[in-house]
Amino acid sequence: MGAHPKRNLKTFVVDVFRWNLRGGIGFQLFRLLLLGCMVMGIYAYSFQARFGLSVTGMNDIVSWGFYISNFTFLVGVAAAAVMLILPAYVFHDPNFHRVVIIGEGVAVGALVMCLSFIMVDLGGPLQAWHLIPGIGIFNFPSSILAWDVLVLNGYLLLNGLVPAYILYCHYMGRKANEKLYRPFVFLSIFWAFSIHMVTAFLYQGLPARPFWNNPLLGPRFLASAFAAGPSIIALILAVIHNFTSYKIDRSVFNKLRLIIVISAIINLLMLFSEIFKEFYFPTHHSSAAIYLFFGMGGHDSLVPWIWTSVCVNLAATLVLAFNPGKNNPKVLLPACVFLFVAIWMEKGIGLIVPGLIPSPLGEVVDYLPTWVELSVTLGILALGVTVVSWLIRAALIIEEKYEY
Amino acid sequence: MHILMNRTARRLGGSIVLILAFFLINAGTGSASEKKSFLDTVKTVDEPFDNRSVHQVQPVTQPTVLAGEEYQGGPFRVLARKEHIERYRCSSCHGDKEVKAQNAFTLTHGNVVIQHGREGSALGCIDCHHPQDRDALEDKKGRKIDFDHSYQLCGQCHFRQKRDWLGGAHGKRVSNWAGERVVYNCTTCHNPHAPRFAKRFPATYSVPLN
Amino acid sequence: MSLPENNQKNKSERGKENLAAALTEKSSRRAFIKNLSIGAAAASATLLTGCVPGADAAVSGELRLRWQEFFKKNYRLMTQEEKEQTVDRLERLAALQGGMELQIGSEPPLPKVLYGYAFNITRCEGFMECVTACIKENNLDRKTNTQYIRIFEMEPGQLDPSTGDGKYFHEVPVENKFYMGTQCFHCENAPCTKACPTKATWREPDGIVVVDYDWCIGCRYCQAACPYFGRRFNWGKAEIPKEEITPKQHYLGNRLRPVGKMEKCTFCIQRTRKGKLPACVEACPTGSRVFGNLLDPASEIRYVLKNKKVFRMKEELGTEPKFWYFID
Numbered sequence: 001m002g003a004h005p006k007r008n009l010k011t012f013v014v015d016v017f018r019w020n021l022r023g024g025i026g027f028q029l030f031r032l033l034l035l036g037c038m039v040m041g042i043y044a045y046s047f048q049a050r051f052g053l054s055v056t057g058m059n060d061i062v063s064w065g066f067y068i069s070n071f072t073f074l075v076g077v078a079a080a081a082v083m084l085i086l087p088a089y090v091f092h093d094p095n096f097h098r099v100v101i102i103g104e105g106v107a108v109g110a111l112v113m114c115l116s117f118i119m120v121d122l123g124g125p126l127q128a129w130h131l132i133p134g135i136g137i138f139n140f141p142s143s144i145l146a147w148d149v150l151v152l153n154g155y156l157l158l159n160g161l162v163p164a165y166i167l168y169c170h171y172m173g174r175k176a177n178e179k180l181y182r183p184f185v186f187l188s189i190f191w192a193f194s195i196h197m198v199t200a201f202l203y204q205g206l207p208a209r210p211f212w213n214n215p216l217l218g219p220r221f222l223a224s225a226f227a228a229g230p231s232i233i234a235l236i237l238a239v240i241h242n243f244t245s246y247k248i249d250r251s252v253f254n255k256l257r258l259i260i261v262i263s264a265i266i267n268l269l270m271l272f273s274e275i276f277k278e279f280y281f282p283t284h285h286s287s288a289a290i291y292l293f294f295g296m297g298g299h300d301s302l303v304p305w306i307w308t309s310v311c312v313n314l315a316a317t318l319v320l321a322f323n324p325g326k327n328n329p330k331v332l333l334p335a336c337v338f339l340f341v342a343i344w345m346e347k348g349i350g351l352i353v354p355g356l357i358p359s360p361l362g363e364v365v366d367y368l369p370t371w372v373e374l375s376v377t378l379g380i381l382a383l384g385v386t387v388v389s390w391l392i393r394a395a396l397i398i399e400e401k402y403e404y
Numbered sequence: 405m406h407i408l409m410n411r412t413a414r415r416l417g418g419s420i421v422l423i424l425a426f427f428l429i430n431a432g433t434g435s436a437s438e439k440k441s442f443l444d445t446v447k448t449v450d451e452p453f454d455n456r457s458v459h460q461v462q463p464v465t466q467p468t469v470l471a472g473e474e475y476q477g478g479p480f481r482v483l484a485r486k487e488h489i490e491r492y493r494c495s496s497c498h499g500d501k502e503v504k505a506q507n508a509f510t511l512t513h514g515n516v517v518i519q520h521g522r523e524g525s526a527l528g529c530i531d532c533h534h535p536q537d538r539d540a541l542e543d544k545k546g547r548k549i550d551f552d553h554s555y556q557l558c559g560q561c562h563f564r565q566k567r568d569w570l571g572g573a574h575g576k577r578v579s580n581w582a583g584e585r586v587v588y589n590c591t592t593c594h595n596p597h598a599p600r601f602a603k604r605f606p607a608t609y610s611v612p613l614n
Numbered sequence: 615m616s617l618p619e620n621n622q623k624n625k626s627e628r629g630k631e632n633l634a635a636a637l638t639e640k641s642s643r644r645a646f647i648k649n650l651s652i653g654a655a656a657a658s659a660t661l662l663t664g665c666v667p668g669a670d671a672a673v674s675g676e677l678r679l680r681w682q683e684f685f686k687k688n689y690r691l692m693t694q695e696e697k698e699q700t701v702d703r704l705e706r707l708a709a710l711q712g713g714m715e716l717q718i719g720s721e722p723p724l725p726k727v728l729y730g731y732a733f734n735i736t737r738c739e740g741f742m743e744c745v746t747a748c749i750k751e752n753n754l755d756r757k758t759n760t761q762y763i764r765i766f767e768m769e770p771g772q773l774d775p776s777t778g779d780g781k782y783f784h785e786v787p788v789e790n791k792f793y794m795g796t797q798c799f800h801c802e803n804a805p806c807t808k809a810c811p812t813k814a815t816w817r818e819p820d821g822i823v824v825v826d827y828d829w830c831i832g833c834r835y836c837q838a839a840c841p842y843f844g845r846r847f848n849w850g851k852a853e854i855p856k857e858e859i860t861p862k863q864h865y866l867g868n869r870l871r872p873v874g875k876m877e878k879c880t881f882c883i884q885r886t887r888k889g890k891l892p893a894c895v896e897a898c899p900t901g902s903r904v905f906g907n908l909l910d911p912a913s914e915i916r917y918v919l920k921n922k923k924v925f926r927m928k929e930e931l932g933t934e935p936k937f938w939y940f941i942d
Contacts, residue, residue, distance in 0.1 A: 054758075
């Protein structure tokens with residue numbers, strides 16, 4: 001740019017863009033693929049914008065489907081960043097200090113995906129300004145959805161601004177003022193628990209839906225989030241360790257494995273508790289669980305889905321627990337992936353759709369997402385991956401190359 | 405570290421106290437079991453509702469008669485029936501003169517099939533119709549009853565339905581819930597010779613949602 | 615930045631020169647954004663006042679109406695005058711866009727009135743005349759056969775509609791079966807109004823739970839919260855044959871709803887606030903439906919509550935519905 005490398009906020013932003021627009025052929029192909037997926041998603045959404053939500057597979061009985069399923073699951077992934085922050089800031093593990101920024105990047109990406117899923121699920125997205133207090137009406141504290149909007153946006157700000165501040169300081173060649181951001185990091189620890197509890201309360205607070213209206217839903221969400229989130233973070237860390245010069249200590253993976261295993265075991269315990277309650281003495285309130293696990297009235301499209309999820313969940317948890325490779329990544333990483341997928345299946349479609357089937361008057365339908373829903377979901381996933389890759393790439397370059 | 409723990413412990417303790425206080429205060433201001441139902445308020449309302457206060461009510465245009473009895477809200481009106489009886493006045497045939505007719509089957513009421521009461525103990529014509537004055541009906545006490553006030557006859561046997569009809573649990577108001585009360589007569593809905601509603605196909609159906 | 619500027623001045627025409635001069639004045643980006651925002655403000659001002667020079671008058675009128683409709687506030691917070699203005703705009707938009715002559719009302723709730731409803735499960739014969747009357751009166755979508763009212767053919771011995779058949783289509787009544795209808799029960803303690811994040815649905819003082827269709831954001835949280843399957847969503851654009859549209863409408867009732875908004879039974883607010891019975895009550899051939907003012911001790915609904923054995927659906931949920939079932 002000139003003789004003296006002047007750095008300020010403008011050059012920071014420009015540099016972040018520059019680093020992400022340049023790269024090897026593999027990286028460029030990856031970005032092109034993501035861009036293609038996003039374009040596909042926008043094209044599919046145009047149908048939804050034109051014809052309304054009738055182009056999706058949702059109807060008056062299954063009024064929430066694939067979009068809200070993915071939203072629910074991804075809030076958990078976003079909350080899981082706390083499982084990196086806790087060892088780094090509360091237990092002062094120096095190896096975790098290196099990877100906190102990556103966890104926060106994943107959290108931001110997951111939150112962007114969550115908010116996008118909400119926006120595409122709305123029937124009247126142009127009226128979303130009605131939520132803004134002051135110019136609209138914000139039904140706080142009565143509506144849990146209002147709480148959710150607050151906590152999600154707050155968490156996004158926390159996880160976006162704190163790392164941005166730290167990275168900017170490092171970029172400018174000075175240490176970040178820990179006294180300034182440390183209270184916000186601690187706030188984000190509590191906030192991570194709250195975003196997922198509040199999202200669980202969205203469902204838990206509805207007396208009309210006995211499948212959701214049990215006190216275990218909130219804690220179950222936390223357990224499954226802290227199993228699935230660190231799994232994907234472990235995968236991302238492995239990718240970073242193998243494909244970049246940013247090296248991550250083995251102890252990080254070992255500790256993550258421990259966190260995942262404990263959460264997965266608690267998750268399975270809670271699942272068993274729910275299954276016991278539904279099937280020991282089935283009542284009318286158990287009809288949703290019966291539909292999910294055994295089918296009802298000829299409708300059994302979710303039966304193979306949930307059984308696959310439970311079996312894979314169990315198998316992956318056992319592998320992670322007994323650790324047959326002695327922390328061999330070739331064993332643990334696939335197990336993490338399988339656990340992530342199994343929890344996505346069970347917490348996404350396996351939670352939202354059976355909660356709405358049978359209808360409150362007892363009618364059973366099946367739900368299948370349409371190509372519009374699948375394409376828009378793919379587009380949003382690509383958006384999330386893009387956000388995560390941009391943030392992590394910028395963070396890693398600053399951490400590696402800039403002296404402070 | 406221990407200084408941090410003390411501070412954290414104090415902060416944690418303080419926030420727990422605050423949360424507990426919040427819930428206790430909320431719980432004190434009405435638990436589910438003590439909550440008053442709106443029905444308690446409704447039942448204490450005793451002043452009569454002024455039906456005339458609903459200005460936009462359009463009065464019933466069909467011909468009505470004032471009912472012979474009152475309901476819990478005072479007098480009310482009933483839809484007249486005589487205009488709807490095809491060959492009223494009955495005395496135009498049922499008189500002293502000789503009557504020659506072409507459509508004898510219908511004119512001699514041959515087309516009336518009585519399905520009122522069970523097989524074997526069904527009603528006969530003069531169980532309801534006045535044997536001498538065909539322009540009127542007759543109840544079991546020999547009182548003459550006008551066709552417009554057939555409820556007085558029906559109500560002799562069907563006294564439960566009549567009581568409910570007076571109160572509003574049987575039958576229907578015409579057009580309006582407010583304004584002057586006009587109700588359907590018994591025979592507006594029920595054919596007196598076959599009062600049970602005929603079997604039919606429903607007007608529509610519900611589509612399966614997938 | 616001075617060198618490219620000189621090149622530009624030599625090459626461009628007068629107009630471009632001025633533009634370049636304007637752009638390079640002070641901090642170019644700031645001035646550009648300022649001009650852009652002034653331009654946008656001017657454009658919106660002209661739209662609001664309606665004097666767009668040279669544009670088609672009808673199109674600008676429609677745009678202006680739609681602009682005002684988009685930015686209006688929640689119906690519940692409007693003054694009576696603002697309510698009348700918005701229904702006037704809606705009527706004009708309907709005339710402009712569809713050539714329809716509508717009368718959209720904004721009647722406030724009647725004082726000292728709380729609506730109640732009773733359903734006689736002995737008398738209902740499953741004729742579903744109520745359903746067709748409701749579809750016609752409330753301008754429901756014919757394509758998806760949206761129905762606010764559901765009728766269930768029930769087996770004696772069980773009162774739960776999940777044991778009944780809601781999709782029957784054969785001669786009725788069937789021996790040994792009884793018929794039960796559901797619709798929005800207008801709960802006094804409605805879970806749906808609590809769930810709405812924008813307060814687009816609320817309970818009016820006369821007891822009717824209403825939806826401001828223009829304020830709703832279509833999140834369907836209320837639909838998840840309703841224990842009685844009372845709410846419907848406009849998944850697509852409603853298709854109603856023009857000659858079947860009921861022109862007497864109410865803002866909170868049977869007016870034509872936009873896509874992506876919630877709707878439900880409104881106790882025919884366009885009729886009941888003028889003292890008329892809801893369409894379902896009027897259409898029932900067997901007189902199984904009773905409607906009236908709960909605050910009138912002489913009303914039919916109060917007679918039913920006092921003298922008949924009544925029950926409400928899912929009473930244990932504490933939603934306090936204003937719809938009772940009774941047996942003769």
